Amino acid sequence: MQSEEERTFNEAMNEWAAKQSFLHNSKNRLIHPDPSLPLPFRLLGYGLRLAFFGAIFFLAGLFLLKKYVGSKGFADMMSEKIGALIDAESYEGSRYRWKGARASTKLFSAQGSEQAFFKELEATGIAFEMPKNLLFNKTWDLEKLEVGQLDVTLRVGQATGLSAAAPAAERAPLTAGFGINPDLERLRFAHLQVKEAAFRWGVTKTNQGSVTGSGLVVTPPEAEAGAWTLDFAGGRLRQNWWRDLQIDSLRVEVGDGRIAFKDSALRLGSGTGSLRGDITLGAIPDVSLQLNLQEVPVTSLIPAEFGTYLAGTANASIGIEGSPNTRAGFGSRSIVEFANEGTLLNIPAFEAISRLLDTIRFRVLPLTGGTVTFETGERRWNVSKVDIQCGNFAQLRGAFTVSEADRKRPVAPISALAPASPPSSATVSELERWEFSGELSLGIDEATFPRLSQPEAAQFFTSDGRGTSWIAITIDGTVDELTNDLADQIIAAANKLE
DSSP states (O other): OOOHHHHHHHHHHHHHHHHHHHHHHHHHHHHSOOTTSOHHHHHHHHHHHHHHHHHHHHHHHHHHHHHHHTSHHHHHHHHHHHHHHTTEEEEEEOOEEEETTEEEEEEEEEEEOTTSSEEEEEEEEEEEEOOGGGTTSSSOEEEEEEEEEEEEEEOOOOTTOOOOOOOOOOOOOOOOBTTBOOOGGGOEEEEEEEEEEEEEEOSSTTTOEEEEEEEEEEEOOSSTTSOEEEEEESSEEEETTEEEEEEEEEEEEEETTEEEEEEEEEEETTEEEEEEEEEEOSSSOEEEEEEEEEEEEGGGGSOGGGTTTEEEEEEEEEEEEEOTTSSSOEEEEEEEEOOSOEEEEOOHHHHHHHHHTTOSTTTEEEEOEEEEEEEEETTEEEEEEEEEEETTTEEEEEEEEEEEOSSOOOOOOOOTTSOSSOOTTSOHHHHTTEEEEEEEEEEEETTTOGGGGSHHHHTTOEEOSSSEEEEEEEEEEETTTSOSHHHHHHHHHHHHHO
8 A cells, every 4th residue: 555655756746747748739739730639620720820820921021021121222222223224324212111002212313324315303202002922023013103293304415416325334233132123124004193293405595495393194005116105284384485385284105216296285374275296206306396376475475575565365376396406496487366466565666656647546556467477496586477457557567587696785775666664574684685687667548647648757658559658667786776766757757747
């Protein structure tokens, strides 16, 4: 018979053995289900265990991946790849942030190389949906790319034209980390959406232009050989002296070596317009565009300095040709049509004629019909034809050129064709930049103004024998050099009649 001490020892050893067995089975159960369970339950146990450990590894990997996406290494890699894609000479990008399914970065800026289409580029607020399981693939297939603001200064090239582009320099191998190494040349996306885009080109007055403040959606071609589509909405289009040409909508297609301007709806003041045509791409792009405007302010069609002479609205058909990469820049041929909505004013010679003929009609001369045809080129306007009906009592005809002066001139008396006092929008010094050469002829109905038969008026007017008397007004020189003699002589003659 066992003593009480022997029984106590045996119980202690049994208890210890039971505990060891429990611990062993518990450790074993972390990997293996209870062997006493039926086979289906054991298989289910294995599946749950695999799912649990897989989730742990996935979460740990996701944490490390997000940390890498937000690192300087990832930002540098993406900046380098984007820079290589767009032929940037230098570039800089901020770090990325991954929140939910979206990755975003605050800024990417670049300076273009000689082969790039741009001189400077800055994009802010870049965001896209992370490609998830495609993140580690060479080809990223994104639904949408978003950019808050995009500001691009297009490359101008040499002043007299661009030489043939040299082959791009061989680049060092691009670096990557964490297994992420996309080939952005194979990047695919449904569309690129820019909240506010700005494109600028040209450095001289003959080729400067811009599109600013416009929303932009870029859609890639469906086929490899197709055209990219750029849809602009809102913003302003400016070129040379055209100001505030507002964009309601503008569709541009880029492909096959050309840019095609398709559907458009534009506004200029209270008028409307449309733009169509092509730009053939190359070292020296060839521009051929047609801008049609209806009932637009006359002052929007001319340099601001001359806005004091004209008022009202007109229709215009403007052909634009040239290249932004040449010194001559863009040239245009315009036909401006007046129809009861224009006036010619602030012309001292005409005010003197009003006094001579004892009328106020020539102080603000109505432009009720006819056209003005002019061409623009390098620092020059050629008004080749003026043929305007001024109510039922006068006609205005002639031709002249306006060119930008090469030198500054001292301020002198305002001319017979300049306003009696400088307008607020154009100072004398601004007007001095232009040189005039040509002649205008004003024809006046003899039956309406009997004073034309007086000797004091006849010395200035010549009758054509068909009921109209004409006066020739020669214009030559800069504004301050144009003579006041004609206006002074007419006023002197008018004084004799009073």
